[in-house]
Every structure is written in C-alpha cells, then in structure tokens.
Amino acid sequence: QSSRLVGATSALVIVVTLVLLVSDAAAPLAGILLAVSLFAMSSMHEVHVSVLSEPLYLAFTVLTLAAMARRPDRPLRAGIAAALGALTRYAGVSLVGAVALWSFARRGTLAMKIRRAVVAVAPAVVTQLLWLVRTKRVAGAQSIRKVAVYGDYGPSLKQAAATLSAWLIPDPDAWQEPLPHRGALTLAAGALLVAIIAAGASRLVRERRSLAEAPAAAEPDDDRGVAFATRLVMAGLLLIACYLA
Numbered sequence: 001q002s003s004r005l006v007g008a009t010s011a012l013v014i015v016v017t018l019v020l021l022v023s024d025a026a027a028p029l030a031g032i033l034l035a036v037s038l039f040a041m042s043s044m045h046e047v048h049v050s051v052l053s054e055p056l057y058l059a060f061t062v063l064t065l066a067a068m069a070r071r072p073d074r075p076l077r078a079g080i081a082a083a084l085g086a087l088t089r090y091a092g093v094s095l096v097g098a099v100a101l102w103s104f105a106r107r108g109t110l111a112m113k114i115r116r117a118v119v120a121v122a123p124a125v126v127t128q129l130l131w132l133v134r135t136k137r138v139a140g141a142q143s144i145r146k147v148a149v150y151g152d153y154g155p156s157l158k159q160a161a162a163t164l165s166a167w168l169i170p171d172p173d174a175w176q177e178p179l180p181h182r183g184a185l186t187l188a189a190g191a192l193l194v195a196i197i198a199a200g201a202s203r204l205v206r207e208r209r210s211l212a213e214a215p216a217a218a219e220p221d222d223d224r225g226v227a228f229a230t231r232l233v234m235a236g237l238l239l240i241a242c243y244l245a
Helices: 002-025 028-040 042-048 054-070 075-088 090-105 110-139 153-168 182-213 220-244
Strands: none
Touching: 002 028, 002 042, 002 054, 002 220, 042 054, 042 153, 054 075, 054 090, 054 220, 075 090, 075 110, 090 110, 090 220, 153 182, 182 220
C-alpha cells in the first residue's frame, strides 16, 4: 500500500506540475492536452503501477525543471529537488549537473556564477555524504558499488533504445503479437518530437526578436511569458542533454 501511495502521489506531482508549467508557457489548453496525452500512454501507467524508483525519480525531475524555469535566481530550490533525485536513482546525478550548469550560466560576475553553482550542488554533496556514511555503517566489509568505467555499452544502449521505444510507441500486446515496424515508427515519432521542439524554439526566438525591436508596443505580460517559455525550453533541453551524457 505504501508503494501504491508513492506511485500515485508521484503521478499527481508530475501531471499537475507539467500542466501548470505548460499552461503558463503556452496556454491552458496545451496543458490540458498534455495531461490527456500522459494519461493515454500505457508506459505512464506501467511505470506508476510497478514497485520501482522511476515514479519518484520522475517527480523529482519535474520539480527540478519547475524550479529551474520559475526561480532561476534561487539555485537552492532546484538543488534540493536534484539532490533528492540523485538519492532516488544513480542517474539523478545528471539532475545535479544540469542544475549546476544552469546556475553557472545565469548572468553575473564570475564570483556570482561560482557561488550560485556551489549553492546548487551543496544539497547533493551533503545528502550523498550522509548516505555514504550510513551505507558504510550498515554494509559491512563488502561494497555494493564502485566508481569505475564499467564498459560493455552495448546492452546499455539497447536498453535505452527499448525504453525510448516503450514511451514513444507503446506496445502493450508485445508478448502476444508484437507491433510490426516498431523500430521505424519509433524513429519517426522521435523525429516528429524533435521537429515540434525545434518549431517551438524557433517561434520563441522570433517572438523575442519582435519584442526587442518594438518594446513600446509590447505588453509586460507578453515579455514575461516569452521569457518564461524560453527558460522552460532551455532548462528542459539541458536536463535531456545531461541525462544522455
């Protein structure tokens, strides 16, 4: 029952947060369509009804994205969400890296940039040290992990491709009758998704240019809306890049 509560709460946090972010960046209708799309995906259901760490990790990822986009001047908020994500899954280290780069890239002197990056990383450093101490005390002589380059990337890349395929082209009946040409359909869906993101980013660039060229005719809300949408897209792309890295 506790696992179900964690999964359901994570799903609530993910959907509500994303709907609010997309509604502010685009329009309420876009946020509603996003929620409908998420609930229509069989992969979303499969992940959240399983006793896995993914639902909680995805919730922390979305909260990190929200903090980066909404409060770029408060690196501690994003740092705390990223630190919790790193405690949930090893891949959460990518969240910490993204928050550090995001905080360092903000405008300011070099000293200000370094200070913001340190503040963003501090929660992860503290929590990982506490976890290390705890693990050393209970693990005994045998270690459970080691920091090393393990190699053998083939299975990892295959698993990554299978995960992308499961999310972009769900196939709930794969055990009985696999979907034909699923690989090609996944590539097509991925290309379409990249094209949509590129089109949205291009539109944001044009809107920012038009606001800069005619500032007198622009409303303050328009400027803030375009700036927030730009931050949301940039923060999302940075999170994706760090995760892939």
